[in-house]
Each structure stands twice: as structure tokens, then as C-alpha cells.
Amino acid sequence: MFGLFSLIVPALGLLAVSPVRAANTADIVSGAAWTDTDGNVIQGHGAGILKVDSTYYWFGEDKTANSALFHAVSCYTSPDLTTWTRQPDALSPVAGTNISSNNIVERPKVIFNSKNDEYVMWFHSDSSNYGYAMVGVATASTPCGPYTYKSSWKPLGADSRDMGLFQDDDGTAYLLYASDNNVDFKVGLLDDDYYNITSVASEIAGASLEAPGVVKRDGVYYLFGSHTSGWAPNPNKFFTSSSLTGTWSTEADIAPESTRTWYSQNAYDLPLGTNAIYMGDRWRSNLLGSSRYIWYPLDWSSGSPEVIHADVWTVNLDAGTWTVVNGTSYEAEDGTLGGSAVLSSSSAFSGGQTVGFLGNGGTVTITVQGAGTSQWVALYYSNGDSTYRNTTVSVNGGATTLVDQPDSGGGSVVISVPVLLNLNEGSNTITFGANQSNYAGDLDKIIVYDS
Template structure:
């Protein structure tokens, strides 16, 4: 497990970097360190100011003499070694370049190009993104992501965070959009969830709506706040029951004619309503559609070719359920009967809808994988949403990319390794012909003495692996993975919806160029999920 020293904190002997290129170097190492999920041990005994001698000799790497001490003593891995040498070459081989250009080059090296549903996502400063219950706002070529900061692992209000991006992949954290105000309904003892922001052209103003509640969810209100800029800070205007009725999970929709609507679970979550807002977007004026007894929550909506598409989950607390879609030619209905956006038994790949946005002729499903025992550990489940069949369906992908200009997406392919072809140890067994996925037999009884080892090919880099497994429990399991005999990394395995329901969880590890041995399920006392495949990707 990583110590704080890994990312340059807590040792008390680091001198602050003074030059821009040095600050960029610090960010480089920190991000590498945070993203490192390999099996290489940490350096815990090195004196301050010395790099790992097993990979970089300070006498032969002259640039290290001028690096800030924050860069030294991180991880003894080829990743760290390569970055040290890259920094040395960049600083001395490009002496004529400006610090600004060097910083830009660092950012270019570290920028991401892929979306990895279920992974821990990091912002451009190397910190975990905390923006659950997402809302997305586009202002010209910039996207703003608003969400709940759950870093304190509490349902209580900490902050509405704001991130910005031009590609929906690399996100920079801005100042918080909304923070607690004592003595109001948005204090740190209250609930603020699912923030959504729309722009009011008439007032040249950004308006945020959110689920506003007390700690036992008894008030069931909406809250409204306004700002002059996308990230605010927002000024809280108040909380209320729309048209005198309850509102819990909510969303907003802005139509082509700039008419705005509130989408909300009402009447103790039994009825679902759509209400039109006033011209300021401060309140609602009338309910234009109601689905009685629908028990829907977590709504989102897109308008595609003149048709309104509503996406929502049913109500099951923090646990997932099969998310549904409805469609209508008018926002006031009549709405179609519900249908699934993913195979029903997967519970939408253990996720709940948060926001949906168009991407060309298709869309992006933006969901949350809630970890109710550790809310800050909840993951973002973003998938392409395709109408290729005529109806919207999630396109399952371990890794995928998008082209915003073209309005397209690409699902990436990796190298598939059959778990049953590996070397089984201890209590691990093949599960038989009735337990297969893509023609591959499952390996069961991993953990608690059982493990399986596979030989995979790497490219000498941090690489994504997708572990395809089944967990028929009603609770999460986890599994260990180690590379080339190194220390183990623990990977969460949410319940998949049944012992025969298979999907994947991602993990990033360092793989040597060429041959690597990975071992799954060793050094853990609990049982892991049944393993079917490991898919190795080269894209980052």
C-alpha cells in the first residue's frame, strides 16, 4: 500500500520547488506515483535528496542535482527510473526552451486519451476526481463537470465540486462551485446531491439545481443557486418543495427553445414528474407530465431527432438496479413503456444513471457505481449509448475513446487471456462447462489459498488490465493481483448480479516489455469472484 511519502507528503524534509519546470516535474512524479498500480516496493529508507540507486545513479544523472528534493525517493520501478531520466534529458537537452514549454510538454506526456469505466479517475493535478451524481455543462468548447465531493466518505454536504475539460477525458479541478452555509438548508449537516447547471440566456446567468434535504431525507426539497461564471462560486437562493410536493433525486433538461424543466422523483419516490421552470429558472410553474407509480429516480434526458429520451433507475437505495429508458414525441408525453439500456441481470453493470449527453447521433451514459460503505471510493461508469439497433443501448467497453468534433466513439480491443489456461494453485478449480464466458471456463475458489497465474505480454509501461469475473453474492468481494512476483494490489469486485453474470473491473499495473507473470488470488484470506478472462490493453 502506498504511503503519503509516495507522493511527496509527510516526510518533513522536502524543499519547495522554485522554478516552473521544477514544479512541473513535481507534478509529473506525483501523478506517476498516484497512478502506479504495479507490484514494485516502495522506497522507505532512502535519505531525502537521493533517487532510488537501483534505477538511477545520481552521479551519472546530472540533472538530478538540480531537481527539487520532492522528486526523490518515490518508487523503485522502471516507471520512476524512466521519468527521472526523461526529466534529466528534458532539462539539459532542451536548455533553450522556456519553462512554460517544458511544463506543457509534461502535461502532454501525462494527458490521458481513454475512458476507463470503474477505475479511479485522477484530475490534472493527480488527485482523485470527486464529482459524484454528475451534471455536465458545455460553454463553447469547454465542458464543466459538477458533482458531489464525497472525499469524507459521508452522505453529508461537503462541496459541489467543479472540473473543466476540453475533451471529457482530462479534467482540471476548479474552485468549489458551492460550499456549506451554516444556518441554512445547505449546512455541513445537510444533504446536497445531484447538482445540475443550466445557462439562462435572458439573465446571462448560470443556475444550479440540486436535491436539498436533511440528514434523514425527510425534507425532500430542491435547492437553487446562481452564479455569473460556470464554476461560480454560486450564491444559494433557497430550498423548497416544488409546487408543494416532495422532490428527491432530480435532473434538469433545457430544450431547444430555452424552456427548462425539472425532472424529479416525488411523493415518497412513488411518482415521477416533469415540471416546467419559470423564465428565470428559479422555480417551477406547472407539472407537464406525471408517471404515477413509476418509482423512478436518477433521471436524465436527451432530445434526439425531435424525440425526447428519458433515462432513469428505479429505487433501491445505494444498490443498483436495471436502469430504463422511455421516449415521447413531446416532453409532456405520452411516454412509452419502460425498456432496459443494458442486460437486465447486470443491474446496468452495477451503476446508476447520473447524467446523459448527446455525442453526435448517439450519447454518453454517465453513471455512478456507488460504494455505500466508502462513498468516496464510488466510481464513474461512463459508456457509449448507441441507437444502432433503433433503441438506446449501453455499449459495454473496458476502455473507449471519443472524438467530440466528429461526434463518434471507439471501443478499444485488448489481448484476451483465458483464465482456465493458467496455472492453478491451492484450492483453485475449474468450474466446469456450465460456467463459461466467451467459451472460456471459469476458475473458482480463488483466494483463501487458491490462485491462478497467467503469462501475458507487456510493452514496458503502465497498462490497463480488465479482469472478467462473476460474483453472485449480494456484497462486494475483492481479489489480489501481483506482477512478476511483486507485492499484491487489491481490486474491488462488486456483485455482478449472479454467479453466471460476468463483467469486468479494471486495474493498472506496470508490465515489462515482453514476458510477464501475473498471479491472481494469492495472499488473501477471503474468497474472490470467479475469474474467466484477463484482457491486457496497450492504450493509456
């Protein structure tokens, strides 16, 4: 969930916003700070999703401490993928083991074993310096557990770092894992208990692939994943195969390569009707607890899977469909420039121009139409730095809200971040860059979404 990763900070602190729209329609807004039903920011990084009956279970890494070290595997429940309730932790540190609070536990994934009537969790199990490169397994009698830790080890004696699970239609289960110091990617067949690997079913040698997930569609297996660039994003890819024990195709992009999958890394891929939902992380390495979630429709209408960039969208689980929420676009160059703000031209920008030198004296004010309620406004901008920038946002001359702007991957690459603003019915002015000493990203346009 993270248009892209957006940390929304008003003058006095963090403004945590729910993915539920003000008009009570369930929206998914990638990049916002999602909150649970208690109002706490969701801590479910490296997500795994399990559906049991009509309930969805979201397992993830709790990064409240802003550390890579193991704090907890969280468990959230939802009837609709948008309203999430935190349950007691699924897995907690165990002193003196490989899942102590001084170790690493990442990318938890859970599947149900009907033979043993048991839920089985697999995860990346490692030392604090990522020197162990193991998998770990824990089991429970209920979806959220608590889970009982079994052990950690190297599958078939080889490394395992980023990993995922896939359970086929016949109940056969597979471990998807980055192996051999992240050089090779492997698919391992699990035993009937789902406790161990019996063999390597297939391999992509030299792939340097991590953050994997698999979707089966019309008899074809689609493997999704990123390449290895630490916490920084890169263009996620997909591979295809007619069998998990066969050979895999060459890689192809799921999003425009320059966007680095809209600044995200794959975590889980959830089937939705004839398509799927791409569930990714936007990691913030120096503030891991504020890493956001990027969930987008994953669409096959072109014949190949494609991430649909949608700032605000809804999902109909019964129909297995998704809908992008309507919005009105306003070009930044049509606003009123102030101070040192200047126009720059590039064919990469939607109207051919962008407003630069915002902040440090430069501003742009855009007049928009509002509905008299809280509305999502997506800022489309370019940030060619290798670090975050931010911009202030003020509605009708009121207090400023600070919106973080992750680096976009290049000076002509445009990405978006959402902010929830209170707009009057009728005409409103939105000013960007006022009362800040640093420079913001270059603003291309904004989209004001219907309430």
C-alpha cells in the same frame, strides 16, 4: 467512470490512476480511480455536465468525508472530457440554512439562462434523514460560480428527491424529479428565470424512477433513469415520448438486465454526435468518497439506446464518435491453477469455465504478452455475494496489488474491473489470488488492452 467500479489498492495504500493512457492517448476507463490534474481523486458524484464554448464543466458531490452530508458542490473543467482540473467549489455549506453541513445536497445540475445572463443550479435539497424531499436553487454569473443560494422548497407542494434538468432547443427548461415518496416521476416546466416550476408538464405514475436524464434525438425525447434500491444498483431503463408534455412509453432496458447496468446508476447523459455518453455512479455506501464513475458509450445503432460495455475507450469530440481500444483476451481456465483453485462450468462464462476458490490458498497464473509499458488489464469475474470481494494481482512474481470486486449480481453474472499494470515487452505472468486469506471472485477471463 467505474469496466465497473474498481478500487485499486497496492500493498501500501491507494493507487489513484488518471483516465489518461500511458501512451498519452486520452482514454476513458470506467471503474478506475480517476484523478484531476493535481493528482487528487475526482470528487464529482451525481454529476451534471455543462459545456460553455469549448470547455466542459463537471459539477458533482464532493464526498471526501465519506458521508452523505453536504461538503461541497465541486466544479471541474476540461477541454476533452478526460483531463479535469479542479476549480474553487461552486457551492459551499451555509450555516443556518437548508444547505448547511448538516443537510443533504445531491445531484447538482447547471443550465444557462440567456434572459438573465446567469447560470442556474438546481439540486436535491434534503435533511440528514431525507425527510424534507425538496429542491434547491442557486445562481452565479460565471459557470463555476461561486453560486449564491436562493432557497429550498417542495415544487408545487410535492416531494422532490433525485432530480435532473433538461434544457430544450428553444431554451425552455424542465425539472426531472422523483416525487410523491418516490412513487411517481414528474417533468416540471420551469419559469423564464429558471427559478421555479410553473406546472407539471408530464408524469409517469407509479414509475418509482430516480437518477433521471433526458437526451433529445431526431425529435424524440429519451428519458433515462433507475428504479429505487437505495445505494445498490438496479437495471436502468429508458422511456420515450414525442413531447415533454405528452405521454411516455413503457420502460425498456439500456443494458443486459442481469448486470444491473454494469453495477451503476445514471447521473447524466451527454449527447455525442448522433449518440450520447452514459455517465453513471457506482456507489459504495460505506465509503462514498471512493464511489467510482461508470461512463460508457450510449449507442442507437440498433434503433434503441444501448449502453456499450467498454473497459477502455476513446472519444473524438470533434467528430462526435467513440472508439473501443483493442485488447487481447486470455481465458482463466487456460492458466496454471495452484492450491485449492478449481474449475467450474457455466454457459454464462466466455469459455464455458471459470476459476473458483481463488485466494485462501488458491491461485491462477496466466501468461500474457506485454508492450513494455503500463497497460490496462480488465478482470472479468463473478461474485455472487451481496458484498464486495477482492483479489490480489502480481506481475512476474512481484509485489501484489489488491483489486476490489463489487458483487456481480449473481453467481453466473460476469462483470469487469480494470487495473493498471506494468508489463514487460514480450511474455509476462500475472498471478491472481496469492497471499490473501479471503476468497476472491471467480475469474472468467482477462483482457490486456493495447498501450
